[in-house]
Amino acid sequence: MAKKSIGPVRREFSPWENPEHPPFIEFRNVTKKFGDFTAVKNLSLKIYEKEFFALLGGSGCGKTTLMRMLAGFETPTSGQIFLDGQDLAGIPPYRRPSNMMFQSYALFPHMNVAKNIAFGLKQDNMPAADIEARVQEMLQLTKLEQFAKRKPHQLSGGQRQRVALARSLAKRPKVLLLDEPLGALDRKLREETQFELMNLQEELKMTFLIVTHDQEEAMTVADRIAVMDKGELVQVATPAEIYEAPNSKFVADFIGDVNLIEAKVAGKSEAGTKMVSVTDGFAIECDQVTEATVGETVWYAIRPEKVRIAQGDTEHGKVNEIGGVVWDIAYLGDVSIIHSKVGEDDNDTIRATFANISRMVENPINWDDKVVLTFDRDAGVILTR
Amino acid sequence: MTRGPTWFNITSLVLGFSFLYLPIVLLVIYSFNDSRLVTVWGGFSTKWYASLLQNDQLLDAAWVTLRVAFTSATIATVLGTLAALVLVRSGRFIGRSLFSGMIFAPLVMPEVILGLSLLLLFVAMDTARGFWTVMLAHTTFAMCYVAVVVQSRLVGFDKSVEEAAEDLGCPPVKTFFLITLPIILPGVIAGWMLAFTLSLDDLVIASFTTGPGATTLPMKIYSQVRLGVTPEINAVCTILVGLVTIGVIAASLVTKRQHAQRERDERAAFGADG
Numbered sequence: 084m085a086k087k088s089i090g091p092v093r094r095e096f097s098p099w100e101n102p103e104h105p106p107f108i109e110f111r112n113v114t115k116k117f118g119d120f121t122a123v124k125n126l127s128l129k130i131y132e133k134e135f136f137a138l139l140g141g142s143g144c145g146k147t148t149l150m151r152m153l154a155g156f157e158t159p160t161s162g163q164i165f166l167d168g169q170d171l172a173g174i175p176p177y178r179r180p181s182n183m184m185f186q187s188y189a190l191f192p193h194m195n196v197a198k199n200i201a202f203g204l205k206q207d208n209m210p211a212a213d214i215e216a217r218v219q220e221m222l223q224l225t226k227l228e229q230f231a232k233r234k235p236h237q238l239s240g241g242q243r244q245r246v247a248l249a250r251s252l253a254k255r256p257k258v259l260l261l262d263e264p265l266g267a268l269d270r271k272l273r274e275e276t277q278f279e280l281m282n283l284q285e286e287l288k289m290t291f292l293i294v295t296h297d298q299e300e301a302m303t304v305a306d307r308i309a310v311m312d313k314g315e316l317v318q319v320a321t322p323a324e325i326y327e328a329p330n331s332k333f334v335a336d337f338i339g340d341v342n343l344i345e346a347k348v349a350g351k352s353e354a355g356t357k358m359v360s361v362t363d364g365f366a367i368e369c370d371q372v373t374e375a376t377v378g379e380t381v382w383y384a385i386r387p388e389k390v391r392i393a394q395g396d397t398e399h400g401k402v403n404e405i406g407g408v409v410w411d412i413a414y415l416g417d418v419s420i421i422h423s424k425v426g427e428d429d430n431d432t433i434r435a436t437f438a439n440i441s442r443m444v445e446n447p448i449n450w451d452d453k454v455v456l457t458f459d460r461d462a463g464v465i466l467t468r
Numbered sequence: 469m470t471r472g473p474t475w476f477n478i479t480s481l482v483l484g485f486s487f488l489y490l491p492i493v494l495l496v497i498y499s500f501n502d503s504r505l506v507t508v509w510g511g512f513s514t515k516w517y518a519s520l521l522q523n524d525q526l527l528d529a530a531w532v533t534l535r536v537a538f539t540s541a542t543i544a545t546v547l548g549t550l551a552a553l554v555l556v557r558s559g560r561f562i563g564r565s566l567f568s569g570m571i572f573a574p575l576v577m578p579e580v581i582l583g584l585s586l587l588l589l590f591v592a593m594d595t596a597r598g599f600w601t602v603m604l605a606h607t608t609f610a611m612c613y614v615a616v617v618v619q620s621r622l623v624g625f626d627k628s629v630e631e632a633a634e635d636l637g638c639p640p641v642k643t644f645f646l647i648t649l650p651i652i653l654p655g656v657i658a659g660w661m662l663a664f665t666l667s668l669d670d671l672v673i674a675s676f677t678t679g680p681g682a683t684t685l686p687m688k689i690y691s692q693v694r695l696g697v698t699p700e701i702n703a704v705c706t707i708l709v710g711l712v713t714i715g716v717i718a719a720s721l722v723t724k725r726q727h728a729q730r731e732r733d734e735r736a737a738f739g740a741d742g
Contacts, residue, residue: 156631176634189632193650203636254636 089327098131107132113162122148124314135284135291137305145314146294154183182256186263188247190235197231203254221249241272261293277303298338310334331468335384342433344383348375363426366402373465385463390435390456397455405456499702506697516703529688540606541663548614556622574609583676597679605677606667614659621655
């Protein structure tokens with residue numbers, strides 16, 4: 084049997100697995116307080132050269148503050164930030180080798196597209212001919228050639244976004260910071276732009292740091308994701324690890340959809356862990372060996388797409404098999420989500436999704452049908468926090 | 469639901485506008501009066517405009533007024549813009565509310581008190597009163613109007629635009645001149661024009677702070693009127709009213725056209741994208 088690994092591999096790139104590899108950006112015990120409010124709590128993080136790194140979290144989790152400290156717009160209350168081996172303390176934003184793409188785009192309203200892009204280059208006293216060439220290159224890269232003479236208010240949202248991107252890339256910064264760059268775009272355009280960003284990053288071989296609250300966006304573009312909550316890092320890992328092996332209820336719940344089943348550890352061995360659901364008493368067995376002791380209450384997190392659903396009856400007490408009644412069906416086109424009631428309480432449901440792989444179904448699952456939910460021994464993870 | 473104008477509405481409109489503009493219309497009409505007597509119509513004539521050009525005293529006063537208005541408006545615009553920047557930008561500092569209250573106090577302070585206090589100051593400083601004292605006094609009270617106008621422009625200002633400039637390597641002072649100032653320029657110009665107009669027609673403060681050789685036009689008009697209104701005064705006033713009207717109409721036309729142009733551009737941009 085082949086060795087199993089988590090998720091697909093986007094590209095062969097994993098400097099974070101080598102502890103000797105020097106980090107490109109390093110936050111060392113960084114704390115930021117605004118009055119009584121602590122936005123970032125004693126945070127340490129290493130980001131590597133040419134990495135596409137995403138800071139992901141809800142609003143107010145400190146992700147933007149962290150990025151603004153790197154750009155120089157906020158000063159850490161304590162701790163240090165290093166970029167390419169250099170301590171950034173005391174260096175003003177205009178001398179930092181990073182450029183930022185702002186959430187509001189922050190285009191200069193009184194300058195046309197070409198002048199917006201050229202602005203940063205002019206600050207470096209680049210010769211006029213070189214500026215002209217670089218601006219042309221950026222216009223081409225972002226497909227804005229025919230808009231060069233337009234003012235920002237004469238552009239659509241998607242075009243403005245591309246101007247902002249071109250302007251922040253024009254100086255070839257060591258690090259490109261992207262603050263919710265695609266938030267204002269509609270879904271189709273956002274997805275297109277995500278892939279464009281990934282291609283750009285590989286082409287230009289720069290380090291990208293993106294701040295976003297959109298988990299799909301982070302998973303699409305990033306090599307690694309840091310999930311933040313209340314000013315702290317909850318988990319830093321690849322998108323696949325974050326999704327398939329979350330380290331906490333918070334991460335499991337924040338990324339994608341999950342069934343969290345409260346369960347008591349009934350026994351553990353090298354082969355795995357046995358659990359019994361607290362509310363309904365069904366048996367769960369899992370390959371994972373938990374650090375929790377027997378008798379302790381844990382959460383068994385299982386993604387809806389990893390729960391198989393079929394019409395039928397089951398005996399109570401079978402391992403990894405739960406009987407239920409269909410409570411709600413959401414048809415989303417590509418998949419359907421079925422909520423099955425597995426206990427007495429109306430909220431005691433388990434969600435299962437299945438792909439609608441054929442257009443016609445002979446005997447579709449219907450409301451109030453009796454169903455059996457099954458899952459594999461390695462389908463879920465045991466969480467203790 | 470809108471209905472056509474009712475008699476009540478029309479009557480209120482006519483009454484309101486008559487109340488506002490009848491005196492000015494009379495003044496304009498009588499400036500073309502052939503008769504020497506201001507209140508008796510003696511036929512149409514433009515001779516008072518011609519004789520105005522011969523009146524050196526009035527022309528001198530007009531020249532002084534323009535110089536005072538121009539200088540004081542310029543200085544007030546610089547100071548008022550700085551004050552507005554501090555009030556909007558520096559966040560909370562100790563004494564901020566006191567400071568913002570104090571900068572707006574001259575807006576509601578009686579002019580007589582302002583004029584008197586400035587006079588006392590100039591006397592205490594033993595300054596010769598004249599052009600410079602009037603100019604300084606006008607700067608003092610025009611500055612707070614500029615601050616109000618610029619502040620309203622700054623409140624809607626997206627600070628990340630400045631941050632973007634700094635992020636791209638532009639030091640703060642340069643950012644102010646390259647980015648901030650051009651964006652708030654309409655507010656600054658409006659403030660300057662307001663300050664200019666205020667200085668142009670101020671009588672009370674100028675009377676308190678002026679000295680020999682620095683008589684402004686409003687003071688000249690006022691002192692002449694006390695000796696009896698001449699049609700020449702009517703002519704001066706008509707020219708002033710005309711200038712102000714042209715200025716106001718021009719300013720509003722420019723803003724309106726800019727606004728319309730901008731809306732068209734935005735519609736075109738979004739239409740093309742959709």
